[in-house]
Amino acid sequence: TQLLEQSPQFLSIQEGENLTVYCNSSSVFSSLQWYRQEPGEGPVLLVTVVTGGEVKKLKRLTFQFGDARKDSSLHITAAQPGDTGLYLCAGAGAGGTSYGKLTFGQGTILTVHP
Amino acid sequence: ETGVTQTPRHLVMGMTNKKSLKCEQHLGHNAMYWYKQSAKKPLELMFVYNFKEQTENNSVPSRFSPECPNSSHLFLHLHTLQPEDSALYLCASRHGLAGGDTQYFGPGTRLTVL
Numbered sequence: 001t002q003l004l005e006q007s008p009q010f011l012s013i014q015e016g017e018n019l020t021v022y023c024n025s026s027s028v029f030s031s032l033q034w035y036r037q038e039p040g041e042g043p044v045l046l047v048t049v050v051t052g053g054e055v056k057k058l059k060r061l062t063f064q065f066g067d068a069r070k071d072s073s074l075h076i077t078a079a080q081p082g083d084t085g086l087y088l089c090a091g092a093g094a095g096g097t098s099y100g101k102l103t104f105g106q107g108t109i110l111t112v113h114p
Numbered sequence: 115e116t117g118v119t120q121t122p123r124h125l126v127m128g129m130t131n132k133k134s135l136k137c138e139q140h141l142g143h144n145a146m147y148w149y150k151q152s153a154k155k156p157l158e159l160m161f162v163y164n165f166k167e168q169t170e171n172n173s174v175p176s177r178f179s180p181e182c183p184n185s186s187h188l189f190l191h192l193h194t195l196q197p198e199d200s201a202l203y204l205c206a207s208r209h210g211l212a213g214g215d216t217q218y219f220g221p222g223t224r225l226t227v228l
Contacts, residue, residue, distance in 0.1 A: 031215045042204050042219035043157075044116065088157070092215030100145060100164070100208065102217055104157045 002027040004091050006105025014113050016078050021087055021108045024071045029091035032065055032072045033102065037086040046074075069094075079112045086110075117141040118220035120205050126226045127195065135190040135223045137205030144210030146188040147217060148180060151202040163188060164210060195227045 004025045011019055023032070031050045035043035047056050049065035049072060056063045060083075062075040072089055086109050090102040118139045127133050139146065148160040162170035163182040177199075179191040188205055202224050206217040 033216055035219070040202070040222070040224060042116070042118075042120075042206075042222045045216060045218060048214070048216045090157075090217075100162065100210070100215070101159060101170070102157075102215070106156050 002029075002091065002093065002103040004089060004103045004105040006089055006108060008108060009106060010109050010111075012111045012113070013079055015080055017112075019076050019079060019110070021074045021089075021110075022071070023073070023089035023091070023105050025091060025103075026070065027091070027103075028069050028094050029103075030069070030094045031092045032069075033090045033092070034063055034072070034074055035088040035090065037088060037107075043088055076110075079110075081112045081114050084110055084112050116218045116220065118205060118207055118218050120203075120220035120223050122223060123221060124224045124226075126228065127192070128228050129195060129197070131195075132191070132193040134192065135203055135205075135225075137188040137190075137220055139186055139188075139205075139207040139218075139220075141207055141209075141218060143207035143218075144185050145208040146182060146185070147206040147208070148188065148190055149204040149206065151204055151222070157204070161190075192225075195225075197227050200225055200227045 006023045034046045037043040047063045052067045052069045054065045060077045064073045089105040121136045146163045150158045160174045161180045181189040202222045204222045205220040208217045
């Protein structure tokens with residue numbers, strides 16, 4: 001069974017601060033997705049990282065996939081109240097019975113205060 | 115708008131009722147998923163369909179019965195549910211085959227069982 005440990009679970013910061021969310025596993029993933037979810041809505045895809053060591057930027061958000069494809073991080077620069085939400089990482093199985101399935105982290109609830 | 119729609123968005127039912135959740139994807143994908151999201155728990159995979167065939171039943175109680183008449187539609191039939199089944203039920207789709215691992219989620223159905 002693949003596990004994905006996401007931390008921190010809760011993050012409460014002031015507008016303008018920077019933050020980093022981590023996802024770690026002992027398993028190798030073929031890719032890793034980051035989603036953002038608002039209350040009562042489904043997760044919305046932010047990015048997919050595929051290659052070990054890959055870095056992707058989406059405006060103030062920077063996503064990194066570990067060299068061994070076992071871990072990932074999401075860094076937000078100068079957070080804004082509109083960034084508030086639940087952030088989920090999800091690793092895609094590398095093969096066998098895990099193919100086509102995602103392993104989700106527990107999620108990080110981010111609150112950015114004006 | 116992710117290309118995956120779910121109806122109804124909210125459902126309240128008694129334990130003796132029978133109801134169905136509907137999911138439709140407009141992305142031309144071949145794999146569809148049902149997930150359950152409860153408070154303070156990671157997303158739980160329930161069922162997976164590939165090319166209309168069920169390929170995964172993650173030990174889901176028989177009071178949940180999925181149906182996939184074609185690659186674009188997925189249903190979850192509910193009967194004699196328990197209050198602990200109250201949750202957000204999410205549908206997702208994936209291209210399948212060589213189309214990558216990324217899953218796209220619908221907005222979910224918030225289910226309350228009285």
